Amino acid sequence: MNKLIPLSFLLIALLVGCTSYYRDSQFNKAYGPVTAIDRRVTAIPPGDISFYNDVRPILERRCDVCHSCYDAPCQVKLTSFEGIDRGGSKNMIYDGSRILRATPTRIFIDATSTREWRALEFHPILNERNQTPKANVQNSLISLMLELKKNNPQPISDLLPATFDIGLDKEGACTTTEDFVDYKEKYPLWGMPYALPGLNADEHKVLTDWIEQGSKITARPEPSQKALNIITKWEDYFNKDSLKEQLVSRYIYEHLFMAHIHFKSLDEREFYRMVRSKTPSGEPIIELSTDRPYDDPGPDKFYYRLRPVVSTVVAKNHTVYPIDETTMDKYNELFFETEYQVTSLPGYEIGYASNPFKVFREIPAKSRYKFMLENAKYTIEGFIKGPVCRGQIALNVINDHFFVSFINPDKVTVSDDTAFLDRVSDNLALPTSVESTIRLVTLWYEFNGKQQEYLTAKEKYEQALFPDNKGWDLSYIWDGDGHKNNNALLTVFRHFDSASVVKGFVGENPKTGWVIDYPMLERIHYLLVAGFNIFGNVGHQLQTRLYMDYLRIEGENNLLKFLPQNKRIAIRSDWYQDTKDEYQKEFEMGLHGMKLETNVTFSTDDPKIEFFSMINKHVGIPIKEHISLGGCPDGQCSDTTSNPFERRADKAFWKIAQLRGKQVQLIPDVAFVHVDTGNDKTDLIYTVIRNKALSNNSFLFDEERRRVIEDDTLTVVKGYIGSYPNSFVKVDINGVDDFADELVKLRDKIGYFNLASKYVARRTSPNFWIESDWHNQKFLKEDPVEAGIFDLYRYHRVSEIFEMKFKW
Amino acid sequence: MTMAIAGCAQKKWVWDSHRRPPESMREDTKSFLQKLVIEGIPYIFPKLEITRPVNGAIFPPKIAATQIIWKDKGSGSNGWFIAFTFSNGRAPIYAYSSKSSYEPNRNLWETIKANSVKGTATISIYGFKSHEGKKVITAASSLKISTSTDQVDGAILYRQVPLPFKVEVKTFRKLKWRLGDISSYDEPPVILENLNTCANCHQGSKDGSLISMELNYKGDSGAQFVAKVSENIFLTDKDFMTWTDLPKSVVLPKTRGLFARLSPSGKYLASTVNEISYSAVTNSDKYSQLFFPTYGVLACYSAETKKIKLIPGADSLDYVQTNPAWSPDEKTITFARSETMNSYHEDVFKIKTNFENKNIHELNEQFPIQYDLYTVPFNEGNGGQPKPLKGGSSNGKSNYFPRYSPDGKWIVFTQSKTGIMLQPDSELFIVPAKGGAPRKMNCNRASFNSWHSFSPNGKWMIFSSKTNSKYTEIFLTHIDEDGTDSPPVLLSRFSSKEYAANLPEFLNIRPDAIKNIHVNNHN
Known part of the structure; x- marks a missing residue:
């Protein structure tokens, strides 16, 4: 009997294989073999459909609402022509059970040609067989899906039929042209747009006509001369030769690598990405494909470049970093007008490059902190809108609504002390220093210990600053550089498996709040943005999630440090109901490192609420958006x-x-x-x-x-x-x-x-x-x-x- | 409590020899009673409690004899002397009973009624016992009754339900419908029984030509029949409509119809539809279930078009609208309304009857639903603006089960702290049909008063109460031109020691107009 089981699996595998082979051969016979097609043309014939003028607006409104970013179903990203040409994959990027790191499949980065994508197991969704109008339509998964929807329109009924699965990880949805006949039979209602009403007749016609005409693509419009001038200026700025300039550029790159950089003097919808390229300014960009921004770029010289964002801009990953005519001066003031020496350039070794407190130890901490604070919303948004922020488990590390404020960079604190941070940099290491791992428990203990040691050191440091045992007063809260920078106060909302961040304290007083200092802000970025590898294994993802607990607690405890000592336990107990004391003590540090009394005077019995109000008044920057x-x-x-x-x-x-x-x-x-x-x-x-x-x-x-x-x-x-x-x-x-x-x-x-x-x-x-x-x-x-x-x-x-x- | 009885007896006396002829009495007892009557009773005695009839009760002229029942446990009485005295000057009538109840024979009863039309008859009960070789009075009490010249027209159709009620075929098969005649000395005859399914509200058209009832027919729990009245009614498919024909939203359970009412002309039926109800079986016999709709709108069925449509003004999805009552001119519907209370259901998509190991009071605390009475123009089914009925709404109570008097002047409704059915504290109120100051009715008994129905001529009203036992009984009250009602008369021959008598309904028919209702293939 036992021998029969593997035999039966073998038989099934053979049958599936045979069916697949048979189908391929049938398609080959009918439409010719699959070959990568070059769809580029210099111009669209008059009367034909233009991708940029006709197709893309429809895709944006009807398709990109789902088919964008890492969680695009079947990795079909329809936000750019390159994404359409790349096609789809049955492999999921978000896979919580992945034991081994996956091969990255970032569009524009990890492969640049259709052939390369096919080698990465992407299947076409446009016809790659004989290019005839009929074959173009019959071999395009897009047109097949659209046709399926047209023939089986969205039921206009009380409820969406139960046959639709709208979960984030639905199965069975990824098919190919060759297997479409099965898909169609099994899921007749699953045409595209999936689980939403179909396209209208005009939209349907535009897309199918474009496909029928061979899905031709013209060259993308180049940036304007004005834009090129700005880009060149900034690329020159980032690619200077001195050690200091190189280190600062590296620092800026590692913080802006996922930004949609917006130059205020350019069009409102024009955005750029800061990338590392094999080619210098003025030449076509060849982006280096490393998993993370601090991964080794290799032995060859590379250049920081500004690459236009050509994909549809979708809200979920649109993290805007604004640059105006004052930005360069600010950078200069922060990084070049301050006295410090860069004696050597740090390397990119694994385990070292992930620790910004080591890599950038020679840049003054205050400069680094002020750089991050200048656009604090962007910095926090990196973790809110970045790839880490997907799914309930990833997100339930934070509360659904909390306020964020920051420690004043101009006060003497650990945020300001470059030497202190250098001394404790080992304890500020992040689990991202460890490549994809499954050593969860030991790493948890290891990093728990480091965090405790860091907090102990921080407390000693602060006790030395405040010998009278009276710690921070309200002036230790950053007021936005004299009430000018509206990044000083932020509000984070978690929406079950996604999140948002907005400027100001929005909504009623929440249960908790964070006060973030530089070491915490930097670690948030390096843990959740720079160091988070979406293609990493389950161990990497869990370690990231678990370490984030420490950062949340640290932020909350920074807030508590402003509140009367005799109230802290009660307040924290309210935040952490139903947790066993011993658990809190051992793993969460509880109120570790908080012996100093506050130097804030309170007049009510609810110091937390009173303090939120004080902060609001202290910062005093009215926010016009999001009036609650x-x-x-x-x-x-x-x-x-x-x-x-x-x-x-x-x-x-x-x-x-x-x-x-x-x-x-x-x-x-x-x-x-x-x-x-x-x-x-x-x-x-x-x-x-x-x-x-x-x-x-x-x-x-x-x-x-x-x-x-x-x-x-x-x-x-x-x-x-x-x-x-x-x-x-x-x-x-x-x-x-x-x-x-x-x-x-x-x-x-x-x-x-x-x-x-x-x-x-x-x-x-x-x-x-x-x-x-x-x-x-x-x-x-x-x-x-x-x-x-x-x-x-x-x-x-x-x-x-x-x-x-x-x-x- | 004590009371004084003195000099109330006349010198001449006549025995009621129906049960206990004086000849059968011991001579000393006879002498004692004679002396008592002739000499009067100059002492103060403990009061015994006459539980039936009630003081002030008005009897219809043709009603069968009532039982007189009293409670006299603490005084040690071993015999009771009953005196009927009349305000019209007729000579008193005396009787003796060795147990704590007494029923006049037909002749005596007719005499009592005949002599209490223009005045009152006083019924006095004296308890006595032997003490040191002598008879002594131990307790006494009296009350007054009178007899109306207003006839009770029509017959009373009611349902008998075994208790505790269980939603199962075994219980359904025990359900009986009896058609009662108040003048009869016999238990009302059964006209419908042995059903395998449940059947509920029943009623007739104003002229008595039609009868209607909710009856699960051939597995259709939304079925309701409307049939012509005849001695033998054979129900077949053609007699049934079904509320399940109403198109409904996918999220709602199957419509079954609830508290449906036939319009006076018989042209329409109005019912709660799209209904969701809370239903629980409690741990007590007397109030063995809690039931109330938490969601629903009103719809009407037209016998002419065979179509069901919602009644605008009573079709809001924000409320549960139920208990429709037709005005006699068919121009208005009064109904009970509450904000939807589907949140009471553990899972509103899996409605089931729950067994709750709690009593009705605990459940009422848990589910404090309250209804207000509203009126809406019927307008041939086109509805109109709903308006709260002044006197039957916004009073911090639950107001429900409105019924119009046949002349359209009054609405009688049930009020309790919460709920809509089987509430221990429920009482009847009467209010002008256009709204006004409500009056608590005199007929209310101590425990549970509801399911009322006017006689066709509007002079009488029946209702159910649990005042005497867990088995609901039917009472009759007289209502005068001003809407003033009398203390009620128990229709004791409609009562049973095994069944609750509920849903009593006057039909404008002779009591023998229907002998049998036969349901063809009702399974």
Whole structure:
């Protein structure tokens, strides 16, 4: 019997292989063999479809809402022609069970030709057999998928059919042209756009005509002369020869490598990436393909270059780093007008290059810190919008809503002391120094020990600074360089498996807050952005997640250090309910390194809330964006314009903002509400965010058990927060009060269904794309630089809520 | 408690020899009673409690004799002397009973009724015992009754349900429908029984030509029949409509219809549809279930078009709208409304009857749903604006089960702290049909008062109460022009020691108009 089992597997494998071979041979016979096709043309014949003018706008609105970035289904990235030409893969980038590091498949980096992508197991989604109009359509997975949708349109029904799987890791969705016949039979409703309404006739025709015409592509428009001048100037700046200049450029590169650099003097939608290239300025860029920005670039000379972002800009990874005419002066002031020597250039050895406190030890700590603070939102956004930030387990290290502030770089602290940081740099090492590993437990202990030693050293340092035992006062909080830099205060929102960061303290006072100093900020970047390898194995990903616990606790404890010592235990206990004392003591350091008393004077019994208020006043920079309705007494916001629609809507949304606890259970994580005033110019946008409370963040798993529904809150703001809307809600201005009342009364799933039927653009709604387009256009209008296409990968299906359990 | 009885007896006396002729009495007892009546009773005695009839009760002219029942446990009485005295000057009638109940024979009862039409009849009960060789009075009490000239027209159709109620075929098979005649001395005859499925609310058209009932027919739990009244009604497919024909949202369970009411003309049925209800079996017999809808809208079925459509104004998805009641002119529907309470369900998509190891009070605390009465124009099914019924809404109580008086002047409804059915504290209130100050009705008994129905001429109203036992009984109250009701009369022949008598409904028919309802292939 036992022998029969392997035999049967062998038989199945043979059968599958035979079927595959048979199909390939049938396709070969009908359409010729597969060969890489060069689709470049100098010009599109008159009357033919242009990729850039005709196709790309449709792809942006209908396809890139899912097919973008690392989590593009089947790695089909439709945000650029190169992505379409690359095709798809059955291998997933996000794979939580991967034992070994995966081969990177970053577009524009890890392969540059169709042949190279085929070698990396990418299958075509355009016809690569005989180039006839018929074959072009019949051998293109894109046209087959579109046709499948056309023939089996999205059911306009109450609920999305259960046959759709809209999970992040759905299986069986990746097919090839040759296997499409099986896919079609098995999943007749799974045409594209998947689980959303199909294209209209015009859109369908444009895409299929382009494919029928051979999917031709013309050269991409070159940057303007003005842009070239700026790029050249900056590339020259980054590629100077002195040791100091080389080290500073390396430092800047390792922090900006994932930025969408925006030159304020150029078009609002023009962005560049800072890359390492084999070629110098003026020549075509050949980007070095290393996993991480601090990986060894090899023996040959390389150059820092600015490469245009040519893919569709999507909100979920659009991290803007602004550069204006003052930036270079600021860099000079930070890095070149300060007295210090660079005696030698650091290497790129594994385990060393991942530690910025060693590599950049000769650059003054204050300069490094100020560089990061200057665009602190970008720095924090690196971890919020970077590849690390995907999935519930990766995200449940943070609370759903918390405030962030920073230690003043101009005060004497560890952030300012280059020598101290150099001394403790071994203990500031990160688990990213270890390549893909499965030694989880030993590494955890090792890094736990390092963190404890660092905190001990830091405490001794601070005790020496404050012999009277009175530590930080309010002036130790960075006030944005004299109330000028609006990066001084930030708010982070976690939306189950994604997150957002915005400027200012937004929403009501949250459970926790972080005060970040330089060593923490730098480690956040090197742990979660520079050092995070999305192609790393499960061990790497878990180590990253576990170390982040230490950083969160450190940030929270920095906040506690500003609060009265006799209140700290109670406050922290509230943050870490249901954790065993011994666990806290051993692994979380609890209140380790916090013997100093605060030097802040409090007058209330709630010092945490009082301190948030103090910080706000201390920084004193009004933020116009994301006005929180919860902070507007009776819905009368001080900033509200004379627009009567806005005043009316504000009052209605204020009611919603008052909801708490069980009352918000049925509200999605992120909902964009479009208030229709009958005139697009006066239409309004609000974001409703549900902040879900946890008893603690100490565990990777079983989040549901740690939920404290009674402490859930809503944040309702004007404008957009979030890249992954769960719901597009549309409300007529005349019905906005009714909408608020209905939402306030919402108590059960059927009520939610009724409400959704009335107000929500659902996956089965005929007007779905109209709303989706409206939001993307509105976002672009509201914030021409920061806007990107919203991602619909996490867009709710109404019936999801039916499976959930609610408490009343 | 004590009371004084003195000099109330007349000198001449006549025995009621129906059960205990005086000849059978011992001579000393006879002498004692004679002396008592002739000389009067100048002392103060403990009060015994006459539980039936109730003081002030008004009897219809043709009602069968009522039992007189009293409680006299603490006084040691071993015999009771009953005196009927009349305000019209008729000579008193006396009777003796050796147990704590007494029922006048037909002749005596007719005499009592005939002499209490223009005045009252006083019923006095004296308990006595032998003490040191002498008879002594031990307790006494009296009450007044009267008889109306208003006839009770129509017959009473009601359902008998075994307790505790269980949702199972065994229980369904025990359900019986009886058609009662208040003048009969016999238990009302069964006209429908041996069903394998559940059947509920029943009613007739105003003219008595049609009868309707919710009855699960051929497995369709939304089925309801409307049939012509005849001695033998044979129900077949053509007599049934089904509320399940109403198109519904995918998220809702199958519509079954709930608390459906036939319109006075018989042209329409109104019912709660798209309903979701909470249903639990409790751990007690008397209040063995808690049931209330948490979601639903009102719809009407047209007998002419055979179509079901929602009634605008009573179709809001934010509320549960239920318990429709037709005004006699069919222009208005009054209904009970509450905010939807689907949050009471553990899983609103898996509705089931729960067994709760709690009593009704604990469950009411847990599920404090309250309804308000609303009216909405029917407008031939086109509905209108719903308005709260003043006097039946926003009073911190649950108001439900509205019923119009046949002249359209009044609405009688049930009120309790919470809930909509089988509530221990439920009481009947009467309010002008256009809204106004509600009056608690005099007929209310100590425990549970609901399921009321006006007689066709509007002079009488029946309702159910659990005041005497866990088995619900049917009471009859007289209602005058001003809507003032009398203390009620128990229809004791409708009661049973094994069944609760519920859903009593007046039909405008002769009591013998229906002998049998036969359901063809109802399984």
